[in-house]
Amino acid sequence: MKITIDLEEIKKLSKNGQDIFIKPEAEKELIKLLSIKEQIEEIYNEAKKLLEEKALKINKNFASIEGDQIKISYRSFGSKYFIDKQGEVPVNMINKVVKYSINTKELNTFIKENGKLPLGISEAERKKQISIKIKK
Amino acid sequence: MTNKFRASFSVLNAWASGDWQLAVNMYFKLEEFSTPAMEEGKKYHKEWEEYIKNNKRLPEIFGGNLLEKPETELKLEYQLCDWLELVGVIDCYDSGTVFEFKTGNSTSQSYANNMQTRIYGLLLKLNKYKVEKAVVHRYNQHNKKVDCSYVWITSAQLKKALDWVETYSSEMHNYLEENNLYEELKK
Numbered sequence: 001m002k003i004t005i006d007l008e009e010i011k012k013l014s015k016n017g018q019d020i021f022i023k024p025e026a027e028k029e030l031i032k033l034l035s036i037k038e039q040i041e042e043i044y045n046e047a048k049k050l051l052e053e054k055a056l057k058i059n060k061n062f063a064s065i066e067g068d069q070i071k072i073s074y075r076s077f078g079s080k081y082f083i084d085k086q087g088e089v090p091v092n093m094i095n096k097v098v099k100y101s102i103n104t105k106e107l108n109t110f111i112k113e114n115g116k117l118p119l120g121i122s123e124a125e126r127k128k129q130i131s132i133k134i135k136k
Numbered sequence: 137m138t139n140k141f142r143a144s145f146s147v148l149n150a151w152a153s154g155d156w157q158l159a160v161n162m163y164f165k166l167e168e169f170s171t172p173a174m175e176e177g178k179k180y181h182k183e184w185e186e187y188i189k190n191n192k193r194l195p196e197i198f199g200g201n202l203l204e205k206p207e208t209e210l211k212l213e214y215q216l217c218d219w220l221e222l223v224g225v226i227d228c229y230d231s232g233t234v235f236e237f238k239t240g241n242s243t244s245q246s247y248a249n250n251m252q253t254r255i256y257g258l259l260l261k262l263n264k265y266k267v268e269k270a271v272v273h274r275y276n277q278h279n280k281k282v283d284c285s286y287v288w289i290t291s292a293q294l295k296k297a298l299d300w301v302e303t304y305s306s307e308m309h310n311y312l313e314e315n316n317l318y319e320e321l322k323k
Binding site (some may be wrong): 059063068 | 198199243244245248273282283284285286287288290292293
């Protein structure tokens, strides 16, 4: 399969996609852009899968390989351990964590009645981001 | 008499990390540096060295790959310039590959990240050996796990190694000279 990546054409899709604010047909440009992104992601994931297979064939204990500009690492993510039997873990090996979360129902009632937030609770500054999804 | 600086990875690494006193102590062998972990590491190294010599293969724990003409504990030196000599002892060299064997908790990746394999590649190249890559095999004797990392020893990596050696050697050599430590501590 021959893949030709014309970055200028891809950039055009992005530029033309801005017209979605003017005409609904412009969504076709964004759909094409998303399709290209999906295909590239598939190819990238396939490349990672093939690299993993090849690495483990060469050495089942493979951890990394690096060149001048690329480093490929093979590692686990997430917590290394978990508690599987709550009552039997030695006490000195666990930390008890108390987690607080906002009772939004109570909070909304308070705001309605008082027109402001109670002391001790603030609104987080959340940055807005654009996301583009294809509707099913 | 002009003092000459014998650069090795371990001394320069201590210097580069800011542990100047350790670097000086190591350079002049002022203290015996050994911990139980280091002694255990030496024991494993000796076993692996013997295995490679007798079997012409990597130790089974590292895959047991056949080797062509392995040279273990390969000691190399090279006079880089009139005041600077680079030295190193490579765990195993075979057909363009540097093999380094490690024990303990630090991953093979962390060893592959540092300059040691690149410096060994540089020493090999300067001594007219073929050098393509380095492989760091690590055995964690505490949890019995093994991992390994590869480094391509390209001309860019060799240049990086040379720059690193020259930079830190020059710093340390100047420090030793300015503080008269060659004369004081060589005794």
